Amino acid sequence: MEPLSRQLTNDTSLVTKSFEDDLSTHGCKPRLSIPTKASGRDRGPGLQWHKDYNAETKLKPRVLMIDYVRKGFLYTREQVEGSHEGHRRVVAQEIHDIATLKSIYKDGRGTNSVLRIFHVQNCTWATKFLIHKFRIKDNDDIVGLQEFGDWLLQKKPQRRAGKPLLIGKSWKTTADPWRGVTKCSFGMDYMKHYPCGDAEIEDKETCVSGLMGYDDNADNPIHRYNVYSQRLSVYVQYAAPDLQIPGPDFVSPYQGLEHGSRPLQELYDNGSTVILFDNSETRSIYDSLIPARGEWESRWRRLAFYLANDHPEGDGQVALECMKIITQDIFKAIVNCWDQLLDASWEHVSILEEKIYEQPADESRAPELWSNSAHWLKYEKLMFYHIDIVNDMRKYLVEIDGDLTDEGLWLKESPEDFDRLGGLIQEDLVKRTNNLSELMYKSVGIRDSRQSLQLGTSMWRLSWITFVFLPLTFLVGFFGMNVDAFKDSPSVKWYPIFAVPFMVVVFIFWYLLKHWLTRHRQSPHQRGVYEALYADLHNRRPELWSRAGPRNYVQPKGRVSKIKWWLMLHWMSPKRLLLPRPPAGQVLDDESIGAFNRLKRYLVRKWTPEIEVIGGPTPDPEVGLELVNDGVVGYGRTADLGLEGDNRTARPALGLNPSEERDVVLADGVEGGRNSGVLVEEQTQRGPEREGMGLQLRVPDGGVSR
Helix, strand or coil, X not given: CCCCCCCCCCCCCCCCCCCCCCCCCCCCCCCCCCCCCCCCCCCCXXXXXXXXXXXXXXXXXXXXXXXXXXXXXXXXXXXXXXXXXXCCEEEEEEECCHHHHHHHCCXXXXXXXXXXXXXXXXXXXXXXHHHHHCCCCCCCCCCCCHHHHHHHHCCCCEXXXXXXXXXXXXXXXXXXXXXXXXXXXXXXXXEXXXXXXXXXXXXXXXXXXXXXXXXXXXXXXXXXXXXXXXXXXXXXXXXXXXXXXXXXXXXXXXXXXXXXXCCHHHHCCCCCEEEEEECCCCCCCCCCCCCCCCHHHHHHHCHHHXXXXXXXXXXXXXXXXXXXXXXXXXXXXXXXXHHHHHXXXXXXXXXXXXXXXXXXXXXXXXXXXXXXXXXXXXXXXXXXXXXXXXXXXXXXXXXXXXXXXXXXXXXXXXXXXXXXXXXXXXXXXXXXXXXXXXXXXXXXXXXXXXXXXXXXXXXXXXXXXXXXXXXXXXXXXXXXXXXXXXXXXXXXXXXXXXXXXXXXXXXXXXXXXXXXXXHHHXXXXXXXXXXXXXXXXXXXXXXXXXXXXECCCCCECCHHHHHHHHHHHHHCCHHHHCCCCCCCCCCCCCCCCCHHHHHHHHHHHHXXXXXXXXXXXXXXXXXXXXXXXXXXXXCCCCCCCCCCCCCCCCCCCCCCCHHHHXXXXXXXXXXXXXXXXXXXXXCCCCCCEEEECCEEEECCCCCCCC
């Protein structure tokens, strides 16, 4: 059984087609939409990373800055990506120290950068610098994002009762007319699973749960993954120079900052910017939501190259188009992380499912089921936070440029992706776990009911044993009394003289009470069991058995066969075993078949092939059917009731008592002359009526001798 299929998201624009370049395997899965080059355009230049990371350097903080340069402006040849004429230029730089980051803003941002992207990975010093550079943590209620700044400084999720509390928040769009920018932001916690025993993971406080998986040989289930919580924050800023500055009633929060110092545009970054603050639990730049040098980063470095020719030439419009794609990519990376986690969780549930189906009544699995239910509840809650963030950011991002005509174009594919993920959590995890819980508790209930019945049967047997030995106890107490009747100490012979007759009377009374009265109240046998037994014996020896019971006219050959057949007739008589069916709407109490009855059924099955009858029928069923057809045994078309002295031994001329005659099944006229053993009501015009097996039979009166 495979997990529910992950539905592909529909392409929403020309710039969101499948990526054809063979890039690094880190990042999103192929099922997510990645841009491709427009038709008729040459492939862009190959991406080059100027420094390789090893096991030591990959654990150091890293900041990737990508600048989309104005069309017609060139940096040095070594800095420019996609420098073909007619394409916009992209500058990418990896930063590993605060001095390099500050040097970028030595002369301010300038006016040549249309859009700037920062990807901050496990970097506290870069986070603090960018908070100041973009004036994020400001106490001013109009232009500040004080709460978002506090969120950024907390690299790990909050804790409650010693466990991670996974949440997500979004901050609505605000405008800063003095700087000429509009901005919005969001932050979310997400879960990422890592193989167990990873030495790079030091902090166990962020561990959310553990997942079972198969070993490398896919043979044995083991504790394979640990799920950790990580935090992602995104800040989006758009340069809108046409914002109107409030009247003189509003005092500028930047008053005095530009005097005696640098201009305002040099103090803060007032251009269009997208910043990702990405932290990984392993401190590796390859384990964050957007892996270093992965498909997403490679996509952003080539984004201007893949823009279609018919896009507007305005720098502001180009920045908006790139921001739409980048923000959509961020949420697709979250969807990809969810997909990988749900696949591992699906395998975890499948392993537990196999264990429970092997032993459904093993209640020792209950704690594991409860733990799983608690984990899936965390999945659902976190998914609700993510869905709320998607819905909020779709509204806030539309407001960032003040143009409401593009409503619905921001994060167009995300609602469908997250709805699919919510359905997968319900179908693959929650419902399957609930079904396992119901199965286990039902099986435990059935087991407990069976044990209760066995205990009741044991108590019933103990009661009968007590009933049998109670008279002996009475006699012992009676003869042990110190009274005048025993003052001369009579002989011990009087004890068995009184005890033996007393026990005989008790056993007779017990037999009548247990068998005779109980049989009149309700048969202790199950009707369906013996109907199936008759059918099975008929298939084995049709000359001895019919589907309604044993044939009472069979003449066994030999003393042993006669004794066995007499016992089988006595034990398996339909009149004793099969009571009439209850009326419609009435249910009779079915009692279980006891050990003695099971022994009788075993002996009947064993003796049936061993019975020899006069005429030499063999145990072969086919031969037995031929004997019935030929009239040698039974009442076929060629067997006549009046035959005497013939070599056919169908029915002896000896007289049968009325009870035996009522058991005989007459099937004259059945197709093929075969007596199938099924009760048949012969419809004839003449003939005496007889009752047999609860049905009224009409026996032909032509030439019948009794």
